[in-house]
Amino acid sequence: MDVTVIGGGNAALRNESRRTLSFGGTLALQDRGRLNLNADFTRTRYLNRIGALPPLNAEVQQAFADRFGRDDSGRLVRVDNRPVSFAREEHEQLRWGVNFSRFFGKAQVRQARQLARQLGTALIDNDEDGTAGSPGLEGPKPWRVNFSLNHTWTLKAQRLARAGLPSVDLLDGGVFGYGGGQARHAIQFNAGIAGKGFGLQSSGTWKGATSIRAGTTPSAADLRYASRALIDVRLFADLGRVLPDATWASGTRVSINARNLFDSRQRVTDGTGNTPLRYQPYLLDAVGRSIQIGVRKTF
Template identity: 35%
Template sequence: MSATTNYRLEDRLTLRSGGPVLDLLDGATLNGTGGRPRWDVELNGYVNYGLFNLGLYGRVQGPTRIRSDIAASDLRFSGRTWLVLYSFLKVDKILDRPWTKGLNVNVTVENLLNDRINVTDRNGDTPNRFQPAYLDPIGRSVRVGVRKLF
């Protein structure tokens, strides 16, 4: 099990000498999709019992903001909780056959909570470009995979 946290006291960028300073923690942005979160936490845990393996990865980040004098361009981005549950099963421990050696079945659930970033402007509206389904079109996803080592 591991946990890592970041708390940024300062995050500024000067594009050229003598030019303006962009404060990414206080409303400046490089790509138009939010500034830098002041804090974030990453968690990773893994349990192995016999033939079952189960793990959980998580990332929680704080809210961000893009500041503007125009109300429709002054944007607030909510925080986000991203959880990924993953598991794999070693088939050769269940079925003792020559063809099962090195065969794994994987199951992954990404964005377990189906959490999406919500964006609002100063008026409380969500601009069309920042609708949650546009920012994260997949949402929660479940994947099943089979892997064979030869």
């Protein structure tokens, strides 16, 4: 069966409009470090939301009947796959997070002395227990640690294709592009430690399970996207600081980057629990885990 597919832009679409309501707050605590707690709520409403034509099913054909052409026998012969305009789309989400950073380790007195000379201030060395014998200037501490964690909770995600049709719940099997439905929960984190020329940084994301329904009732053609976590790690060393007496090491940084450290793959299953051929993990992500080693030299 031959079907003509039309692609490209669509100058006939109406302009998209958006209205956003957002409020939140931040609590900052500073005691031996910096700790920030933040939370915000956002409600967004779109009119004439422009997006890709969703995957073909009965609901999509009903909503965008003018995009599908059939012959006298009812056979599909044409699909207009250009962008479409959705009558309305509404999102509500609550996002909260924590950020922490702190310097630690024995103060670098040599740098403090240099700063003292610039400021014309006398420096009194610290005692072994870290307390100053008399007022002086403490140098910067050599190590810094940072951590952040953010959780996004999507409370509402609905899309209305055309007036008079039912709204599609993107959190409950509704189509959201070709990558699965809208995840209700998502988490992002960053963590790192750096000092004395060395550094370790890690970041990652986690998204909850989503689904796509093929129709209004459960069927074998429904797709379920399992939850997935991705973690990246980066390790680096500034050789100029690690080997200060080696001339060749000046301005040299060596790094190791690991992307998708645990080789996480997206798992997709249909209503029977099997994975359709086109959704095999190694077809969705052919690379998986990758490790890169880099050397950078500045002159």
